[in-house]
Amino acid sequence: MSQNDLYTLSVVAVVAIVTWVLRALPFWVFRAGRPVPRTIAYLGRVLPPAIMGMLIIYCLKAITPTAYPFGLPELIAVAITAGLHLFKRNTMLSIFGGTAAYMVLVQLVFA
Structure with missing residues (x-):
């Protein structure tokens, strides 16, 4: 595997991880059973x-x-x-x- 392939693979991995975290974050922050803050409901x-x-x-x-x-x-x-x-x-x-x-x-x- 060349240096360029390793770089490309690492960029794709970082983008995938960041995407997953950003999509999972609202489910973690606003868990079921807890009331949604008024500001978020308003927005x-x-x-x-x-x-x-x-x-x-x-x-x-x-x-x-x-x-x-x-x-x-x-x-x-x-x-x-x-x-x-x-x-x-x-x-x-x-x-x-x-x-x-x-x-x-x-x-x-x-x-």
């Missing part, structure tokens, strides 16, 4: 919608409202995604439906 309630809002803003930041197609494909796809989620409450359906709608709009309707 668990508030962060998912905040992250989704940030992702929506990030995805829509490149819209040019003064040039064709004026951001219509993006806004229509967002409306379809929100509608699907409100109607069916299925995350995967919302994601795939919104993505498919956006691709159809960009490739066929507003091409």
Whole structure:
């Protein structure tokens, strides 16, 4: 085994160990039977919608409202995604439906 192979193997081992520890840590810190701290419960309630809002803003930041197609494909796809989620409450359906709608709009309707 060469020096380069040993280095690569050690890097993979360290990454695997760190990944395992980081995934196991919440189960160790928040064991069953102990109440979850109020701060953690609050973050668990508030962060998912905040992250989704940030992702929506990030995805829509490149819209040019003064040039064709004026951001219509993006806004229509967002409306379809929100509608699907409100109607069916299925995350995967919302994601795939919104993505498919956006691709159809960009490739066929507003091409």
